[in-house]
Amino acid sequence: MPRVLGRRELNRALLARQLLLRRHRMGALETVEHLVGMQAQAPNPPYLGLWTRLEEFDFDEPGRLLHERKAVRMVLMRGTLHLVSARDAVALRPITQTILDGYLRTQRGRDLDGVDLGELREYVRELLAAAPLTDKEVRTALAERFPGHDAERLNWAARCMLPLVQVPPRGVWGSSGLARHTTLDAWLDEPFAEPDAERLVRRYLAAFGPATVRDAQHWSGLTRLDEVFARLAPELVTFEDENGRVLYDLPDAPRPDADVEAPVRFVPEFDNLTLSHADRARIVSEEHRKRLFTVNGIIRAAVLVDGFVQGMWKAEAKRGAATLRIEEFAPIPAAAREELTAEGLRLLEAAYPKAADREVVFTR
Template sequence: MTTLDARALNRATLARQCLLERSDASVPQAVAQLCGLQAQEPQEPFVGLWSRLAGFRPGQLDDALTDRQVVRTHLMRRTVHLVTAADALTWRPRHDAMLRQRVLGTYRRELADVDPEEVAAAGRAVMADDRPRTMSELVRALEDRWPGPPRRALGELLVAALIPMAQLPPRGLWQSKAGVRNLPLATWLGRDADPAPTAAGDPIGQQLVRRYLAAYGPAASADLRAWCGLTGLPTAVKAVREELVAFRDERGRELLDLPHAPRPHPDTPAPVRFLPAFDNAILGYHDRSRIIDHDHLGLSVAGHRAVLVDGRVAATWTVRDRRLHITPLRPLTAAEQEAVHAEARALAAFLDKDIAHVRLDPGR
């Protein structure tokens, strides 16, 4: 079985994530190809798409949201993701149990005396008038019946787990600071989510395996679980295994992949790319060593924005006081500094925040 080193895996990830060269795909096509984008911070997907799509303009994502081609919803790992309408409707039933378990686990004591089925029925009745509501408004409509649980716990149970919800625009639009207004996903998109599958072999799970590998492979089963947060996927992996090819990483782990997916040569040049907070190119794996050093793993989960140099996280960046500020995590060569500066200037122009300076600190 062929062994793939970290550099080979890195180039495969960059190719699948449109980070080796910018794609000509439309926003909905790119969101589908990437299996969604992490969108807990509503402005971050704009940078993620700018780094991946040729000629990307913020209005393209705005249009996809307002036209209901893509939607913001709780999905993988119980976090808000930007996914296509079709994927939201197909994937949500497979995520229902995980979402419920995670919320009930987080608020185990606060929700101990609550019947989730009764809460879900009451919540659906309140939302039946098709009026968007904030989480607080929805909870206030139910607090006479459930006065005990904290509002936050009851609200998250409703909007993140029990009722598939869309977060409506203007939330998530370019440079908008709008709060979250929720509407049932079926109402916003005009049709119900696909029914939970009853066929043997977990067909939605099989689709998730194929789609994940197309966007993130080669990868281990643990990486797949880390990306989506789902259990019970070994059945789906087993069902599609004959379609897949297998490799080993340098630790001896088995990695699975689609046979004809891109696996560029490890020496393929990788351009500088600026990633948003919580980008799935980093968070989409259990073993993130292909793209970030172990000493820096905490940066990604803490929400620091990353700069890829030669395909790996080599700096963080932020915007403050009209300055795009870059902090290297290692010394950068003169050529690397020049490439970082060039991409930073392009990003500053895209962000359109009256950024006057690009500052690159000395390397650590």
């Protein structure tokens, strides 16, 4: 019979692979690749996610990688925006394109009756290859080229069909401005890799395992991964969770004991830590998940105590003062509150070095 892994054992395995049991001496690019990208609907969360995982993190480093085209922001897993290395951009988009193709087959896609999608794709490709443009600029051009059709719907369809990247300064810490897009091939001038679903599953397990097939599908947005796991089975090890579900893993991946100490951590909005399993019990209870995940798709920043989500947090700087507010889901023990206060002050110092005053505040 396969060994049963309890909730705390799965928690410690996830934290170890997510670089959250201790800080690591790694560069930002290496870390982003290890994590198979960082979800990035908002510009700043990946920076905070790197800070909480790394020693001596430089907030300017990811911005340099974007400007140097060693990293990009683009739609990948689950059809959501991710910060990934350039190497992963050309490797992952051919696999995840099927997700976006599926969107085009939905009712919203069928609303495009009468539009030559091939013509639309090539027109927008040429448009964005010439110069990065905002969505508004693309919609204006589409309204002229395809009169009588909804320009917003046309732009949505083009974004599904084309591998677009957000160009800097969007996504650079401390910068602002509208998102501008160009095509990945125009930005990198590198060929796409052949789709390799088996490699994708191995990398998912390295960053998020042990996991079920359904977990991997939930993280990636892909379907029929049971066929991929079946091909990989001879090189994987299997366990069961407390509900009897089969968990797959890489033989040499870390699986710490359940009683390994887990330090407090501040996990940013949209972090894949809370998004990458169909069963999230290894990191957040269902009761707490309902508070962390909003009905309009916002995933709030999470406070980890003893490895599990025990609250939410938000940091802001106004008039020279930086404040980190922690909303507890349940009373946090005094020792953990002290750790969170110290960790929160370090975060504020790193993120807002010019602030004259810094404070960590707890609320219920």
